Amino acid sequence: MYLFILIARNTLRHKLRTLLTVLGLTVATISFGFLQTVVDAWYSGAEGAAATTLVTRNATSLVFPLPLSYEARIRAVDGVTGVGYANWFGGIYQDPKNFFAQFAVSGESYLNIYPDYLMPAADRAAFLRDRKGAIVGRKLADQYGFKVGDIIPIKGTIYPGTWEFVVRAIYDGAKSTTNTATMFFHWDYINEAVKRQAPRRANQVGVYVIEIRQPEDAALISNAVDAQFRNSLAETLTETEKAFQLGFVSMSEAIVVAIRVVSFVVIVIIMAVMANTMAMSARERLAEYATLKVLGFGPGFLTALIFGESLLLAAAGCVLGVILLFPLASGFARLMGTMFPVFEVAPLTVLQQVLAALVIGCVAAIAPTLRATRVNIVEGLRSIG
Amino acid sequence: MKIPFSYIARNLWTRRLTTALTAGGLALVVFVFATVLMLDEGLRTTLVTTGEYDNVVLIRRSAETEVQSGVDRAQAAVVASHPSIARSTDGQALVSRESVVLISLPKRGSDKPSNIVIRGIGERGAAMRPQVRMTEGRMFRPGASEVIAGASIARRFAGAGIGETLRFGQREWTVVGLFDAQNSGFDSEIWGDAEQLGQAFRRTGFSSVIVRLADSAAFERFKKDIESDPRLTLEAKREQTFYADQSKALSTFISYLGLALSIIFSIGAMIGATITMYASVANRVGEIGTLRALGFQRRSILAAFLSEAMLLALVGGAVGLFCASFMQFLSFSTTNFQSFSELAFGFRLNPPIIVKTLIFSLIMGIIGGFLPAVRAARLKIVDALRAA
Numbered sequence: 188m189y190l191f192i193l194i195a196r197n198t199l200r201h202k203l204r205t206l207l208t209v210l211g212l213t214v215a216t217i218s219f220g221f222l223q224t225v226v227d228a229w230y231s232g233a234e235g236a237a238a239t240t241l242v243t244r245n246a247t248s249l250v251f252p253l254p255l256s257y258e259a260r261i262r263a264v265d266g267v268t269g270v271g272y273a274n275w276f277g278g279i280y281q282d283p284k285n286f287f288a289q290f291a292v293s294g295e296s297y298l299n300i301y302p303d304y305l306m307p308a309a310d311r312a313a314f315l316r317d318r319k320g321a322i323v324g325r326k327l328a329d330q331y332g333f334k335v336g337d338i339i340p341i342k343g344t345i346y347p348g349t350w351e352f353v354v355r356a357i358y359d360g361a362k363s364t365t366n367t368a369t370m371f372f373h374w375d376y377i378n379e380a381v382k383r384q385a386p387r388r389a390n391q392v393g394v395y396v397i398e399i400r401q402p403e404d405a406a407l408i409s410n411a412v413d414a415q416f417r418n419s420l421a422e423t424l425t426e427t428e429k430a431f432q433l434g435f436v437s438m439s440e441a442i443v444v445a446i447r448v449v450s451f452v453v454i455v456i457i458m459a460v461m462a463n464t465m466a467m468s469a470r471e472r473l474a475e476y477a478t479l480k481v482l483g484f485g486p487g488f489l490t491a492l493i494f495g496e497s498l499l500l501a502a503a504g505c506v507l508g509v510i511l512l513f514p515l516a517s518g519f520a521r522l523m524g525t526m527f528p529v530f531e532v533a534p535l536t537v538l539q540q541v542l543a544a545l546v547i548g549c550v551a552a553i554a555p556t557l558r559a560t561r562v563n564i565v566e567g568l569r570s571i572g
Numbered sequence: 573m574k575i576p577f578s579y580i581a582r583n584l585w586t587r588r589l590t591t592a593l594t595a596g597g598l599a600l601v602v603f604v605f606a607t608v609l610m611l612d613e614g615l616r617t618t619l620v621t622t623g624e625y626d627n628v629v630l631i632r633r634s635a636e637t638e639v640q641s642g643v644d645r646a647q648a649a650v651v652a653s654h655p656s657i658a659r660s661t662d663g664q665a666l667v668s669r670e671s672v673v674l675i676s677l678p679k680r681g682s683d684k685p686s687n688i689v690i691r692g693i694g695e696r697g698a699a700m701r702p703q704v705r706m707t708e709g710r711m712f713r714p715g716a717s718e719v720i721a722g723a724s725i726a727r728r729f730a731g732a733g734i735g736e737t738l739r740f741g742q743r744e745w746t747v748v749g750l751f752d753a754q755n756s757g758f759d760s761e762i763w764g765d766a767e768q769l770g771q772a773f774r775r776t777g778f779s780s781v782i783v784r785l786a787d788s789a790a791f792e793r794f795k796k797d798i799e800s801d802p803r804l805t806l807e808a809k810r811e812q813t814f815y816a817d818q819s820k821a822l823s824t825f826i827s828y829l830g831l832a833l834s835i836i837f838s839i840g841a842m843i844g845a846t847i848t849m850y851a852s853v854a855n856r857v858g859e860i861g862t863l864r865a866l867g868f869q870r871r872s873i874l875a876a877f878l879s880e881a882m883l884l885a886l887v888g889g890a891v892g893l894f895c896a897s898f899m900q901f902l903s904f905s906t907t908n909f910q911s912f913s914e915l916a917f918g919f920r921l922n923p924p925i926i927v928k929t930l931i932f933s934l935i936m937g938i939i940g941g942f943l944p945a946v947r948a949a950r951l952k953i954v955d956a957l958r959a960a
Contacts, residue, residue, distance in 0.1 A: 211843035438907035459597040460844035
């Protein structure tokens with residue numbers, strides 16, 4: 188018991204230094220957790236994907252469309268229970284800075300594949316009835332103040348002109364990780380206009396989303412779909428929605444890797460700060476350690492004393508860091524709005540924070556412990572702080 | 573009277589382990605700070621060298637990139653007949669009708685796909701980009717299923733090396749040459765014949781038209797002519813502006829990310845410096861009292877401890893910068909989400925970055941050392957002497 192009292196008293200001997208060290212640890216724990224959360228947000232699209240959803244795109248690349256006629260042929264593949272399609276619209280709402288995703292989708296067949304988008308049945312029906320109707324996610328609606336009945340003008344970059352959509356429904360996510368920063372409207376509405384303006388570009392689909400009965404059949408069905416269109420003008424590439432989303436992540440892999448590396452660098456920086464604090468404390472107390480040795484305390488006791496103090500400091504910083512991370516993350520999520528559709532602290536992140544603090548505490552205690560346990564008693568007694 | 577500099581420097585040397593740890597922390601922060609600045613600078617130079625100042629890019633109005641744009645043949649012909657376009661020695665107008673698409677290629681080794689720009693260029697397209705030079709093999713022949721690949725693409729993507737073939741648009745395309753575009757954005761592209769690529773992708777029109785102006789000053793008039801012509805639905809931008817606009821988002825992202833990281837990190841490093849300096853003051857109370865008794869003023873003591881902190885920070889800064897300079901050997905590639913295609917760029921160190929980084933580390937030193945220095949300066953002579 189008196190060991191703990193000694194540790195606690197030692198910790199409070201230099202209040203300012205302790206305060207600064209804990210502050211440093213808190214900043215490091217928060218930034219580590221925060222950066223991990225940023226990386227998680229990158230992967231959120233892939234995490235949210237259902238195992239029974241496949242995505243078919245043009246094999247050459249996403250910028251090439253697929254003919255509308257593929258729908259019926261995909262539907263006929265064994266094991267497929269639903270087919271919808273979507274086109275990336277890439278429009279601008281007022282200013283290019285207001286970026287959010289817009290998709291022109293196939294209406295009911297598309298919504299059926301994504302049961303995670305929750306909206307009142309009446310609103311959903313109203314959307315399906317209105318060709319100019321649109322559905323917006325809760326987060327998007329909150330950010331720009333969209334209400335049911337509002338008209339949203341969007342300037343097309345791929346489909347020239349300014350398009351007007353009437354908000355018919357606002358959807359919520361079934362899970363906290365569901366992306367609610369997207370806008371959906373009718374593919375038919377866009378297609379009718381394209382037919383008039385540029386008939387060659389009409390009746391084309393960006394991607395098909397396929398719902399299958401058994402997740403185990405994903406590979407088999409993917410092959411069956413792609414086989415249908417081999418050696419055609421528009422060859423297809425079918426993969427699970429998760430793989431499709433991970434493809435986007437891997438495109439910006441360098442940035443993700445950089446953020447990850449940096450999040451570990453911050454740990455190393457604080458390790459240096461912490462090791463420094465402990466080294467200074469130990470140097471000042473060398474005479475005390477020698478006294479303890481004279482009194483008959485073994486190296487085990489000294490080790491416990493120093494490790495205990497180091498770990499106590501690390502724990503204090505870590506607890507503060509974990510507690511403060513949550514308000515910081517939610518504040519940041521609000522600030523960034525639709526830029527990060529999903530921004531949530533994962534349980535794994537908290538675990539990693541705790542582990543990091545543990546490692547910092549231990550590493551920082553190594554050098555002072557070696558010094559204290561090895562010190563010659565006479566030499567130690569002679570030393571002055 | 574000032575306290576000699578050698579006293580300050582020796583103080584750091586006496587407590588080597590602490591100095592090394594603190595300077596190490598500062599060096600890491602400076603390293604991150606400098607690396608981000610270098611990355612942003614690398615991106616900027618890549619984009620500036622991509623565009624020729626006198627070249628003008630014409631794309632469909634409201635399209636932001638060449639991939640989104642479409643220019644039909646009639647419109648391209650109208651543009652090509654504009655009188656302010658430069659002519660080559662054989663009297664041909666310097667116009668390149670280009671067809672730009674993206675194809676997804678797997679990376680060598682990892683098999684992870686990324687989108688690559690395939691640019692179909694006109695007869696004069698290569699001549700209009702003087703920074704592009706063939707380094708291996710030969711130019712593609714017009715009318716053949718042949719392409720040439722940029723240096724950074726050939727190295728990193730499967731099938732893009734010389735002699736290899738790529739399959740897209742129901743054809744096999746042989747890579748017959750490699751080109752070096754002096755670290756510009758073209759290094760991340762594959763070039764072929766615009767007419768052949770158009771055929772392969774069943775496109776009748778082009779994506780963009782590039783023209784060279786005979787007189788650089790004529791740009792404003794040319795732009796006005798094009799944008800007010802009722803037959804055209806195009807907009808004109810200088811090639812340099814066009815490429816700079818296209819990675820504005822990426823550049824902003826990198827600088828914001830870097831700024832945020834640097835701020836967070838510098839807090840940690842400054843705390844480290846403060847702890848070290850406080851300890852340094854606490855260990856030397858007696859010394860400080862002696863110095864004061866010898867007649868050194870409070871001002872000199874303050875200056876001495878501040879300079880010690882700044883020296884510490886400068887050492888850390890120099891080490892960090894030294895390590896960061898090695899990053900110039902690496903290159904960074906990521907998808908530019910505005911153009912949705914792969915872009916490779918390097919880290920570039922230039923004098924303004926060196927100055928900025930050193931100032932940054934000095935500021936960290938000043939902030940970290942200020943409170944301890946004030947404490948040292950405010951010690952009363954009698955108390956300080958008694959403490960020793």
